[in-house]
Amino acid sequence: MTTTTTDAKTRELERKARQGDGNAAFELVQVLARAGQPLTELVKWLPSYDSHDSDAKTLHGTPLDRGYVGWAPGDAGLEYPTWKDFYHGPSEKRGSILVDEGGYKGCDDDLNIVVDFYFRTDHDSRTCTACQGCGYNPETAALYRSFYRWDDQLTQDEVDELVRAGRLWDLMRGEKHPTADKVNAWSRRGLGHDGINQSILVKVRATRLGFYGLCPTCNGNGSERLSEDRLALYLWLILPRKGASRGVEIKSVQVSELAEVREFLRRSWRKHEQHFKWVTG
Numbered sequence: 001m002t003t004t005t006t007d008a009k010t011r012e013l014e015r016k017a018r019q020g021d022g023n024a025a026f027e028l029v030q031v032l033a034r035a036g037q038p039l040t041e042l043v044k045w046l047p048s049y050d051s052h053d054s055d056a057k058t059l060h061g062t063p064l065d066r067g068y069v070g071w072a073p074g075d076a077g078l079e080y081p082t083w084k085d086f087y088h089g090p091s092e093k094r095g096s097i098l099v100d101e102g103g104y105k106g107c108d109d110d111l112n113i114v115v116d117f118y119f120r121t122d123h124d125s126r127t128c129t130a131c132q133g134c135g136y137n138p139e140t141a142a143l144y145r146s147f148y149r150w151d152d153q154l155t156q157d158e159v160d161e162l163v164r165a166g167r168l169w170d171l172m173r174g175e176k177h178p179t180a181d182k183v184n185a186w187s188r189r190g191l192g193h194d195g196i197n198q199s200i201l202v203k204v205r206a207t208r209l210g211f212y213g214l215c216p217t218c219n220g221n222g223s224e225r226l227s228e229d230r231l232a233l234y235l236w237l238i239l240p241r242k243g244a245s246r247g248v249e250i251k252s253v254q255v256s257e258l259a260e261v262r263e264f265l266r267r268s269w270r271k272h273e274q275h276f277k278w279v280t281g
Contacts, residue, residue: 009031010028010031010032013025013027013028013031014028017045017064018064020064022064025045025046025064026258026259026262028045029042029045029046029255029258030255030258032045033255038229039121039229039230039231040121040229042231042255043119043120043121043231046119047064047117047118047119048118048119048120049118049119049120049234075247077246077247077248078246078247078248078249079248079249079250079251080248080249080250080251081251081252082250082251082252082253083233083250083252083253083254083257083260083261084257085250086248086250087260087264112237112238112239113237113238113239113240113268113271113272114235114236114237114264114265114268115236115237115238115245115268116235116236117233117234117235117236117265118233118234119231119232119233119234119253120231120232120234121229121230121231121232122229122230122231122232122251123225123226123227123228123229123230124225124226124227125221125223125224125225125226125227126223126224126226127222127223127224128215128217128218128221128222128223128224129217129224130215130216130217130218131215131217131218131222133222133223134215134222135214135215135218135220135221135222136202136206136213136214136215136220137211137212137213137214137215137216139206139211139213140202140206140211140212140213140214141215143202143205143206143209144198144202147193147198147201147202148192151187151192151193151198151201152184152185152187152188152192153184154180154183154184154187154201155180155205156179156180157204157208158180158201158204158205159178159179159180159183160177161200161201161204162183162197162200162201163177163178165196165200167196167197167200168183170186171183171186230251230252230253231252231253231254231255232249232250232251232252232253233249233250233253233261234247234248234249234250235247235248235250236248
């Protein structure tokens with residue numbers, strides 16, 4: 001196949017994937033993998049943790065858009081090193097939700113139901129020694145760590161930025177724009193600002209003071225890379241009979257295993273269709 005033909009096929013698969021064709025998206029991942037594209041490019045065409053983000057370059061705004069994800073990677077309760085360990089591992093726990101070291105394949109699909117999933121790229125890392133994980137340069141890091149000594153002394157420009165970011169909803173019921181005095185009084189008597197507000201306010205104040213910046217060692221990630229990227233899969237399973245649910249992190253999935261992953265997820269979808277037949281007709 002010529003390069004021109006290959007490029008034309010890739011563009012056609014991209015077009016179909018953007019229109020919500022899951023088969024095209026799946027085939028496109030295979031094509032890109034064979035072309036040597038990095039995992040960070042492949043994951044853009046998979047249902048991913050970040051595909052609801054405005055920075056996503058492909059699935060965002062398409063019928064395949066993953067939408068809001070209700071749990072983060074760190075919330076997974078069970079970890080498996082590889083897809084093989086998860087799916088083909090020992091299955092002593094047949095009929096019950098995954099616990100201990102039991103694999104999935106011996107489990108009963110009627111009882112263990114996948115209700116959500118996504119992919120993301122990941123890698124081994126350690127906390128950045130330069131910034132101790134906060135991701136800022138030294139001056140900004142000092143401001144970040146002292147936040148709860150000045151979080152009730154905000155200036156109006158800082159409050160304005162919180163409003164622009166869609167924060168402070170508790171204070172904006174019936175009021176278009178709260179004053180700094182009102183926000184500071186609210187902070188003193190209640191739970192105060194969360195981590196999202198903290199990051200916004202630190203950036204505003206550090207920028208105004210002229211020293212805002214990210215850690216030059218980790219470029220703001222808060223961690224130092226120890227391995228190459230790998231494709232990870234996150235599942236949320238439920239076992240209604242036991243009133244239980246588990247987040248599962250499968251740390252490494254090979255592109256060659258995606259067909260089996262897809263069939264596994266299809267089985268759960270068929271169970272959902274069966275359970276909701278009365279609704280869907």
